[in-house]
Amino acid sequence: MLKIENVTRMFGPKAAVDRASFEITGSAFVGIIGRSGAGKSTLLRMMNRLTDASSGEISFAGRNILALNGAEKRAWQGQCAMIFQQFNLVPRMDVASNVLHGLLNQRSTFATMFNLWSDADITRALEILDRLGIIEQAPKRAEALSGGQQQRVAIARALMQDPKVILADEPIASLDPMNAQVVMDTLRRIHDEDGRMVIANLHTLDTARRYCDRVIGMRDGRVVFDGTPDQLTTGVARDIYGADASFNESATSTSITGPADTAYAETMLA
Numbered sequence: 001m002l003k004i005e006n007v008t009r010m011f012g013p014k015a016a017v018d019r020a021s022f023e024i025t026g027s028a029f030v031g032i033i034g035r036s037g038a039g040k041s042t043l044l045r046m047m048n049r050l051t052d053a054s055s056g057e058i059s060f061a062g063r064n065i066l067a068l069n070g071a072e073k074r075a076w077q078g079q080c081a082m083i084f085q086q087f088n089l090v091p092r093m094d095v096a097s098n099v100l101h102g103l104l105n106q107r108s109t110f111a112t113m114f115n116l117w118s119d120a121d122i123t124r125a126l127e128i129l130d131r132l133g134i135i136e137q138a139p140k141r142a143e144a145l146s147g148g149q150q151q152r153v154a155i156a157r158a159l160m161q162d163p164k165v166i167l168a169d170e171p172i173a174s175l176d177p178m179n180a181q182v183v184m185d186t187l188r189r190i191h192d193e194d195g196r197m198v199i200a201n202l203h204t205l206d207t208a209r210r211y212c213d214r215v216i217g218m219r220d221g222r223v224v225f226d227g228t229p230d231q232l233t234t235g236v237a238r239d240i241y242g243a244d245a246s247f248n249e250s251a252t253s254t255s256i257t258g259p260a261d262t263a264y265a266e267t268m269l270a
């Protein structure tokens with residue numbers, strides 16, 4: 001169980017995350033939604049210890065995550081893999097090596113520098129690429145792949161760590177709708193087949209409704225909604241995104257536009 005208790009992160013006088021509390025049991029697939037600046041990334045980064053919390057507690061299976069240091073902290077970061085909007089691959093390195101870099105936390109710097117991977121590691125990396133349908137890309141440079149393929153490589157790199165939790169920060173925000181679907185289907189499959197907990201920051205309501213078992217809505221650093229996709233009505237969404245957001249709902253898609261915030265509107269409509 002992942003337990004977030006009264007977690008706050010201050011940046012100067014401003015709380016990016018403000019006394020957030022929730023628990024996730026089992027291997028749920030959880031979406032975090034909210035407008036730009038709501039604190040979604042900061043919350044994920046605190047779970048992974050990329051950012052320190054100012055106060056509050058985070059525990060996983062009873063362990064106090066915020067107290068971990070050194071090797072223990074790195075071990076936790078191995079169990080709690082992060083996936084980013086911009087993939088964060090090494091562009092000029094081949095795909096298989098990028099996946100093997102998922103073992104970075106578990107290998108010496110020396111072994112990593114000289115790419116001293118064991119046969120078993122290499123076999124596993126190739127098996128994971130095969131599972132994600134991109135085995136034929138293994139020898140290519142990461143930069144030669146499409147965005148959707150690169151994100152699947154990033155997921156493969158995360159799986160290399162054999163993580164208990166996958167944290168995905170806007171994993172499809174840079175992808176066209178078709179690639180976005182492939183990537184979300186992949187994350188969902190990993191959740192369903194492996195029983196890994198997935199927590200994803202998502203920028204469209206539609207994706208959250210379609211893929212998540214549970215949705216957490218954030219506004220101004222606070223958790224303002226925590227429920228099932230069914231409970232995520234237009235009224236609730238309005239509360240999360242602000243009363244001045246406008247909604248266009250149809251059977252297949254929901255888009256939201258915020259006021260005087262072009263970048264925000266663009267990501268919502270992407």
Ligand SMILES: Nc1ncnc2c1ncn2[C@@H]1O[C@H](COP(=O)(O)OP(=O)(O)OP(=O)(O)O)[C@@H](O)[C@H]1O
Nearest residue numbers: 011015016017034035036037038039040041042043
């Ligand atoms: N390193 C930082 N230094 C100062 N302020 C920060 C820093 N990181 C985030 N913030 C602020 O904290 C608030 C929450 O930011 P965060 O990136 O978590 O939001 P978000 O919900 O992920 O937004 P987006 O949808 O744009 O990614 C924002 O007001 C942001 O400006």
Ligand SMILES: [Mg+2]
Nearest residue numbers: 040041042201
């Ligand atoms: Mg963010």
